[in-house]
Amino acid sequence: MVVLSTENLNGDRTLPAGAFSVYWKTLDGTVSGDSDSLRDVLGSRLQKAIRKNVINCRYMDGGIRYSVAYAVFESTEETSGSLRHTAEHEASHAIVAVKSGLGVTGISLLEEGPLRGGVVCNWKANRYSMPDEQLIISSLALAYAGAVIEMERTGKGIGETIDVLKWDRAAIEDSRRTAVEWQISTSTEETGPLSEAGLDLAISLITEYRELVQELADELMVKISLDEQEFSEWCAASAV
Numbered sequence: 001m002v003v004l005s006t007e008n009l010n011g012d013r014t015l016p017a018g019a020f021s022v023y024w025k026t027l028d029g030t031v032s033g034d035s036d037s038l039r040d041v042l043g044s045r046l047q048k049a050i051r052k053n054v055i056n057c058r059y060m061d062g063g064i065r066y067s068v069a070y071a072v073f074e075s076t077e078e079t080s081g082s083l084r085h086t087a088e089h090e091a092s093h094a095i096v097a098v099k100s101g102l103g104v105t106g107i108s109l110l111e112e113g114p115l116r117g118g119v120v121c122n123w124k125a126n127r128y129s130m131p132d133e134q135l136i137i138s139s140l141a142l143a144y145a146g147a148v149i150e151m152e153r154t155g156k157g158i159g160e161t162i163d164v165l166k167w168d169r170a171a172i173e174d175s176r177r178t179a180v181e182w183q184i185s186t187s188t189e190e191t192g193p194l195s196e197a198g199l200d201l202a203i204s205l206i207t208e209y210r211e212l213v214q215e216l217a218d219e220l221m222v223k224i225s226l227d228e229q230e231f232s233e234w235c236a237a238s239a240v
Contacts, residue, residue, distance in 0.1 A: 001045070001071040005054075009063045021054040024069045041224050046071055083109065084221065085153065089146040091216035093119040094231070096145035096205045098240055100138035102126055107216075108225035118167065124178070133194070136179045140198020141205065143171035148202050149213070158199065172198075212240060 005020050015022060023031045023039070027046060031039050046052055049071035057066040086109055094107045097119065106120035123139045130138075146168050147161045154161070162169050175198070176191040185191045206213060219226070219234055226234060234240075 001049075003069045005067045005069055007065050007067070009065055011063075013063075015065075021056075021067050021069060024052065024054055024071075084217065085150075087217040087220040088149050088213060090119055091213045091220060092145040092149045092202075092206055093121075093142060094216060095209050095213050095240070096202055097121045097123070097142045098235065099205045099209060100141050100201065101130060102138055102142060104231055105228040106226065107220065107231055109220055132182045133184050136175055136182070136184055136194055137197045137201060139175040139178070140172060140195055141201035143168055143175060144199045144202040145206060148199075148206050212238060 003024075005024075007015060007019055007021060010016055018030050020031055023029060023042075024046065027043050031042075052069075052071040054067050054069045057068070090107055090109065094104050097104050102121050102123045103126070104119055104121050108118065119142075121142060123135065123142060126135055126138075144158075144162075147158060147165055150156075150161050150165070151158060162172070172195065173188075176185075176188045176195065179185045179191045179194055180188055185194065215238060216234070223230070
C-alpha cells in the first residue's frame, strides 16, 4: 500500500496536530479531516503491516511538505484474495443497480458501521417511476448480480452459488414475495419467469459493463466504502 501525502506545515515548519504522516507511523491520535470510521479502518489495516514508514521528500513547496507513506503486507487470502472477491461482488451489485435505473445510497466492504458490508439500494422507492413488472425484474437483477460474478469465478451453477449467498438469496426471496404483493404473480411459485428475466438481465449488464465493475472494485479496494455522494461522484467521473 502506497499513499502520496501533502501536508501543510506550521509556521515553524513543524507538523500540525492530527498530521496524516504521524498517524501512519504511530497509529496514535486522530487524523485531521477524516472520520473516525475511516481512521479505524486504516488503523486496522496498518496494524497487519509487516513494515511501514513515511519517506519525506526533500522538496517543499512553501509551507507544504510532500511525503510517501507505505505499508508492506504478507500475501494472505485477505489481502490478495477474498477482499478482492468481495469488492467485485459488491461492485457488480452496484453497477447492475445503476444500469437498471435503481438508486444506490451506499456501498461498502466494512463489516461494521452505518454502511456495513454491501450495497444499500431501496429499490421499492422506485415504484410508480417504472412499471411494477420492470421494477421487480430490475430488483432481481440487482440481487443476482453478485452470484453472476461468483459463478464466473468458481464455475458453479446458479443454484449452488445462491445457496451459499445468504443475503443475496434473501433479496431474491423478497423480490418474489413483493411480486405477489403487487399482484404481478399469484404465488411465489409462479415468479420463476420473473426470476429468470432478472438473472438474464444481470448477466447481460455485467457482460456489457464488466470494465466498470472492475474499476469500481479497484475504487473499493482503496476507499473501502462510498456513501451516496461519493458513489455519485465516482459515477460521474467514470461516465456511468
